Amino acid sequence: MNNAPLLELRGVGITAGDRRNRRTLVRDVDLTVAAGETVGLxxxxxxxxSMLVKSAMRLLPRHAATSGRIDFEGRSVLGFSRRELSAYRSRDVALIHQDPRAHTNPLRTIGDFLVEGVVAGKLLGPREARQRACALMAAIGITDPEHRLTQYPHQLSGGLLQRMMIVAALLPSPKLVFADEPTTALDVTVQSEVMAILQEQIRERNLGLLFISHDLDLAAAVTDSLAVMYAGTVVERGTTAEVYSRPLHPYTAGLLACRPSATAVTRLKPIPGRPVSAYEVASGCAFAARCPFATEECRKDRPQLRTVEDRLVACHRVEQIGAELAQVVHS
Amino acid sequence: MxxxxxxxxxxxxxxxxxxxxxxxxxxxxxxxxxxxxxxxxxxxxxxxxxxxxxxxxxxxxxxxxxxxxxxxxxxxxxxxxxxxxxVQMVFQDPFASLDPRQRIGAGLTELLRVRIGLGRAAARERAVGLLAEVGLDEQHAARLPRDLSGGQRQRVAIARALALExxxxxxxxxxxxxxxxxxxxxxxxxxxxxxxxxxxxxxxxxxxxxxxxxxxxxxxxxxxxxxxxxxxxxxxxxxxxxxxxxxxxxxxxxxxxxxxxxx
Amino acid sequence: MATLTATLRLRRMSTRRPGDPLLMVSAALAAGLVVLAVIGPWIAPYDPAATDVLAASQGPSGAHLFGTDSLGRDIFSRALTGARLSFAGPGIIVLGSAGLGTLLALAAAWHGGWVDRLLNRLLTLLFAIPGVLVAVVAAAVFGAGFWAPVLALTLVYTPYVARVVRSVAVRQRQLPYIEALQLAGLPTWRICLRHLLPNVAPIVLAQATIGFGSALMDFGAVSFLGLGMQPPTAEWGVMVADGRSEVLDGAVQQSMAAGLCIVISVVAFNVLGERLTQRFGGTR
Known part of the structure; x- marks a missing residue:
């Protein structure tokens, strides 16, 4: 994957609130997505x-502010004019939400919903848009597409509606797709199907995909590289196979270790405490309070991402705890 | 097992x-x-x-x-x-299954006094015991649900259910x-x-x-x-x-x- | 679900902003007015009933802050003393209608079905009747005075409270915590009074505050029409009416002072109520 990156985030930080009470939600995140690459967050x-994705589409609410650089094909997204922004949103990138029902107007037909964006963006004429939508539906295995166009969201199951969201996302032929927990609201059997369709389409078109999920197993199955976030920062980044099979950050290892298995009964090894947000962390490593390996240094100095064995890890003690981490995951 | x-x-x-x-x-x-x-x-x-x-x-x-x-x-x-x-039940949504205006301890003692018939002191003691059973302590008793995390709220819901034996x-x-x-x-x-x-x-x-x-x-x-x-x-x-x-x-x-x- | 909590958190942060200047100002003003109404009779510089024919119909001066009326009574003292009565009427109306309305709302929300439908019909019917008219008719039937219009207006204000509180209570009723309490075997009255009521209380407060402003206006209007409080009682509505004859003689101070008192109070309580409603997220 030696393509120039489609999306490049450099030192991105997000704060929200008013002047008196500003809270950090995301701190100093670097991330790239290239064409044809699927990155898991x-x-x-x-x-x-999710905040990170919203900021990359400039969809954050007014009281939230983004710092750092967000570049799409070398152009600064944060510097886009209104017109550039609407062109960017309508043809360069697409977003698939977690809850398709909340993002469709119950009073409009599926057809209206699918073609509205591309027609308004003057990418396609109404008739052509409908034809393309039907072809896409057929391609992802939706039967009787013409009839579907005339149906309303409530007449479709959650899985089918999410497939419509995929159609809507792909219709303008974007270069990059953001998928924010696209299958979290779906049943597992439907999840498998929707993910298969999404993956197939992304590969066929050589698109970039930023896949956001809380499910490490799912993300590992569908991505090329992984970025694991904790309290607003990326704590580990690398190729999916490596991160998943041999985590270097204690948090990644903890996440892998605490997931129950469908094939064996074991005493689970939970991570103590609860996940925190960036603004709850005063100093030091955000994970230190829950980390079995934390030392005085971890509580005082915030670890920076550094390269360890071909990947990036934000942990002071990577070198010392490697062997023990492997034990945490595989026992 | x-x-x-x-x-x-x-x-x-x-x-x-x-x-x-x-x-x-x-x-x-x-x-x-x-x-x-x-x-x-x-x-x-x-x-x-x-x-x-x-x-x-x-x-x-x-x-x-x-x-x-x-x-x-x-x-x-x-x-x-x-x-x-x-039969008691623990619901899915930890954010909606506790009375948002009742402190954790007060909710437990209410159940224990009204349903089990314990006196004030005994109910309070049992409430602390129940919280301990689910991994919470006295300090959580004084809090409102909104001051607890999702996991802690679900623990409280379990404690409430167990309170009624x-x-x-x-x-x-x-x-x-x-x-x-x-x-x-x-x-x-x-x-x-x-x-x-x-x-x-x-x-x-x-x-x-x-x-x-x-x-x-x-x-x-x-x-x-x-x-x-x-x-x-x-x-x-x-x-x-x-x-x-x-x-x-x-x-x-x-x-x-x-x-x-x-x- | 992680996304959901993140957005919720973000939204909560934005609505929990401490500074709502309008809320603060109106709350301070309303509180100040209530305090004045309570202590008014004790701090009034003159006896509100004392006439002084030699100083009749004077404009504002150092001795008489708001001037005097045609009988030479000190308008400032009368306005201060009258505040108590002017607030007592609406106060009782609001307490009564909020209590009754909340009770009806909780019953409707709890039982749903035909109880709810019946209440809805009843409210629709009551909405069609203009408040002041009912108060006037009540005064005509039961005689002018304090209680007839107050009780009539209590009845008229009840549906306004009931409608808003019902919508909030219905939403609360469907939350799992109510089901959990039922499953725990707590008596229904206890769930309603100890759990449902505290959770709708903020919106009751907000509605009562708005109602107080309107009731103040209506109660004043009834007195103005001569069917509520009677002269020579110091009450704002009565004072506005009393002042009418003086206006023709060029002495506007009495009507003006009492009228301003009413306007300021109504605005203060209405704005406060609106801001509270906003904050507590009720639907109108």
């Missing part, structure tokens, strides 16, 4: 992963 | 059926639960597994008495003795809304409770991995009907029904690839 609640 | 002497079952459900009336005149009534029967032993743990629309939650709500069955019987142990409720504890997707790292804590807690007490679990869940950890028996539902039933390990390791197999195949795990159904 994994973290629990409060990790800031 | 520890072996338990089996006396009378904690819960016997026979031929349960629930129809919801049709929305429009002339429309067909929706059958949410169709001929469901099962037995939950005392101190046992039974999983009701299924996807949305399978009827698993409706079944649990009927057992809890929150919904009335169209036909069929639910017999819970201890339903004869006085006013005590043999039920025979059966229904857990309706009780860990589904929790972050994984916290989910593991609550699952361990549930296992500890099983070892400590004789309360029986009716564990409603869509998550097979979670079900594996805390149940001995398992019931797979689809479209209101039971498709497979047996010991959890047996059902998950050697599924007989194709739907159970499909469910298992869809669980992401190392080496897993998403698949489009051929149907």
């Amino acid at each position: 994994v973290g629990e609640s409060g990790s800031g992963k | 520890t072996t338990r002497s089996v006396i009378a079952p904690a819960l016997v459900v026979e031929g349960l059926r629930k129809e919801f009336p049709a929305h429009s005149r002339g429309g067909k009534a929706l059958v949410a639960v169709d001929d469901v029967s099962f037995t939950l032993e005392r101190g046992g743990s039974l999983a009701v597994v299924g996807e949305s629309g399978s009827g698993k939650t409706t079944t649990a709500r009927i057992v809890a008495g929150l919904e009335r069955a169209t036909s069929g019987t639910v017999t819970a142990a201890g339903s004869g003795k006085g006013t005590a409720r043999p 039920p025979e059966i504890l229904i857990l309706d997707e009780a860990v589904a809304a929790l972050d994984v790292s916290v989910q593991a804590q609550v699952l361990n807690l549930l296992r500890d409770i099983r070892e400590r007490t004789t309360v029986a679990f009716l564990f409603v869940s869509h998550d097979l991995a979670v079900v594996r950890q805390v149940t001995d028996q398992c019931l797979v539902m689809r479209n209101g009907r039971v498709v497979e039933q047996g010991p959890t390990a047996e059902v998950l390791d050697h599924p007989r029904d194709p739907y159970t197999r499909e469910l298992l195949d869809a669980v992401p795990r190392p080496g897993w690839q998403p698949r489009r159904r051929s149907a």
